[in-house]
Amino acid sequence: DAGVIQSPRHEVTEMGQEVTLRCKPISGHDYLFWYRQTMMRGLELLIYFNNNVPIDDSGMPEDRFSAKMPNASFSTLKIQPSEPRDSAVYFCASSTRDAPPGDIQYFGAGTRLSVL
């Protein structure tokens, strides 16, 4: 398997623009997670899905952030409008409870977002 695939790898945009980050999880994995990582706040869980259904979005900073998972092989994280404080590395990860030990998360390479 190719692993978790994220696109784009780098995104530079101007404040106020819409940003869409994409993620393809590992085939067969039923959990998908979106994280944000910054020096100040570390690795923060934004939202996660189980079987394409959002389970917990309490980490989403505000209404400017939204995430969807229309099918088992694709998810998006959208920021509209973007602000400079959204600059961070965004990771997508997937996992499955079926494969032992069941607690391994496989991370994509991340999207480095810079909002100017």
Place this chain on the structure above:
Amino acid sequence: GQSLEQPSEVTAVEGAIVQINCTYQTSGFYGLSWYQQHDGGAPTFLSYNGLDGLEETGRFSSFLSRSDSYGYLLLQELQMKDSASYFCAVRVYNFNKFYFGSGTKLNVKP
């Protein structure tokens, strides 16, 4: 709430042994995991403890004591390539949610 505490930074020399601690305050959880992240890279899974005790995987070992709310990652025969950040993480019973510690930056010096 959930919290996992780790030292922010540790320095050791090549060939030595280093222990990175993780103390936690969390409700019921399935197990304690450890991840490695090199600068500019993504976190990658290293080790998992579902039960109390020691798990060994090559040069890396991990330990969990639920009664002490404590775990650690032990790295032996340190190599320069081990310079990275290390995170402990738990998956809690409530909604199967993952929580990560703040990470420990390991600097390996020659």
